[in-house]
Amino acid sequence: xxxxxxxxxxxxxxxxxxxxxxxxxxxxxxxxxxxxxxxxxxxxxxxxxxxxxxxxxxxxxxxxxxxxxxxxxxxxxxxxxxxxxxxxxxxxxxxxxxxxxxxxxxxxxxxxxxxxxxxxxxxxxxxxxxxxxxxxxxxxxxxxxxxxxxxxxxxxxxxxxxxxxxxxxxxxxxxxxxxxxxxxxxxxxxxxxxxxxxxxxxxxxxxxxxxxxxxxxxxxxxxxxxxxxxxxxxxxxxxxxxxxxxxxxx
Amino acid sequence: xxxxxxxxxxxxxxxxxxxxxxxxxxxxxxxxxxxxxxxxxxxxxxxxxxxxxxxxxxxxxxxxxxxxxxxxxxxxxxxxxxxxxxxxxxxxxxxxxxxxxxxxxxxxxxxxxxxxxxxxxxxxxxx
Numbered sequence: 001x002x003x004x005x006x007x008x009x010x011x012x013x014x015x016x017x018x019x020x021x022x023x024x025x026x027x028x029x030x031x032x033x034x035x036x037x038x039x040x041x042x043x044x045x046x047x048x049x050x051x052x053x054x055x056x057x058x059x060x061x062x063x064x065x066x067x068x069x070x071x072x073x074x075x076x077x078x079x080x081x082x083x084x085x086x087x088x089x090x091x092x093x094x095x096x097x098x099x100x101x102x103x104x105x106x107x108x109x110x111x112x113x114x115x116x117x118x119x120x121x122x123x124x125x126x127x128x129x130x131x132x133x134x135x136x137x138x139x140x141x142x143x144x145x146x147x148x149x150x151x152x153x154x155x156x157x158x159x160x161x162x163x164x165x166x167x168x169x170x171x172x173x174x175x176x177x178x179x180x181x182x183x184x185x186x187x188x189x190x191x192x193x194x195x196x197x198x199x200x201x202x203x204x205x206x207x208x209x210x211x212x213x214x215x216x217x218x219x220x221x222x223x224x225x226x227x228x229x230x231x232x233x234x235x236x237x238x239x240x241x242x243x244x245x246x247x248x249x250x
Numbered sequence: 251x252x253x254x255x256x257x258x259x260x261x262x263x264x265x266x267x268x269x270x271x272x273x274x275x276x277x278x279x280x281x282x283x284x285x286x287x288x289x290x291x292x293x294x295x296x297x298x299x300x301x302x303x304x305x306x307x308x309x310x311x312x313x314x315x316x317x318x319x320x321x322x323x324x325x326x327x328x329x330x331x332x333x334x335x336x337x338x339x340x341x342x343x344x345x346x347x348x349x350x351x352x353x354x355x356x357x358x359x360x361x362x363x364x365x366x367x368x369x370x371x372x373x374x375x376x377x
Contacts, residue, residue, distance in 0.1 A: 078358020079287035105360050115353040205287060 065213035067125065067185050069198070070224045070232070070246040074111075075206040076118040076240040078103050083201035089189050092181070098172045101200055103158035120208060121235070122200070123170035123183035124243030127147050131162035131171065139179070147244065148187050153179035167239035184248060185211070214244075276304065277316065282362045285320040289358040291365065292336075311338050 086092065086101050101122035111117035125148050132140050132149060139155035140162055142148075154178035163171040163180060174181035185191060186198040195202075201211035212221030225232055230250040234243045276294045283290040297307075308314045312335070319325050319335060330348040331336030336355075340348040357365070 075352075076355035077352060078289055078360055079356075080359045081287070103358070103360070105358070111353060114351070117353070119359055125260060 053178035061214045066215040068214045070210045070242045074249040076208045078118040081203045082200035083200040124245040126243035130165040134161045134165045167236045289362040
């Protein structure tokens, strides 16, 4: 319909001149559009809500399995069985400064008990690792299946830039391997061989280290990280590395 | 000698006796358990100074031999919660409950090193 409408000359017909039928038709059109939209979400509110959640975390946790660890920090008593188990399983040299995991100590009146707290630390298997970015030879990389930051020791030239770059002091130079070494969630020594947890998590007598898979909603790590009753945090979030190791208390 | 000097001497003698009586021989150095976990401290001094007599513990609860208890397989926290060992008093009513204030006794490997080696063990250890 190519009717030429001269808009400048159009007169306002006035609302009172619009017939009720015309008004009804107009409203029905609007309702039809909004109704389809609203009706869809109202009638299936629960399933769409869940779907939204599922697609959200599928993007957030892209690895399968998405290995992660949460530390129930208030339970740590510095028995260091985890360190012993790790050193034995992963052949960490008995040299000062050589560790894949260690326990930090903090004297604080905030601790349960009011004296000190012990904080286990290890490689956080960051989602945006600084170490892999600075490696000149690609000797370290984030595995695309499991998300673990792995070492290809044949390519390591010992420049130690990764060690400098790590905000968590997780890396050390292994003189026996002549390459940088760090925690790899016991991938080669345990997980790839069918074990379900790391040596440190297995050895802890106080249920401090909870190891699991963030891509599964019924996993214990997933539940602790996503619950809202007690605070869950990461170390040094300002570093922007998006760590995969979480801490909680209480 | 006047009565006054006599009385003062008596008081002095009694005080001396009292002081020497309180300085009973118990191990002054703290005992640090290493089984089943390392770094658990027990201080006789702290308990005696609260007024506990030797036979309050060394009657049935503990043997009078350092770290003898840790040879028992049941020397675990669960036993304490059931009133055994330290849990006899550390149940919340006589003394703080054994499932609270963990770091009071659990000084850890680091605490044990400090208690045994003195400050030189800590020097240079900074991560």
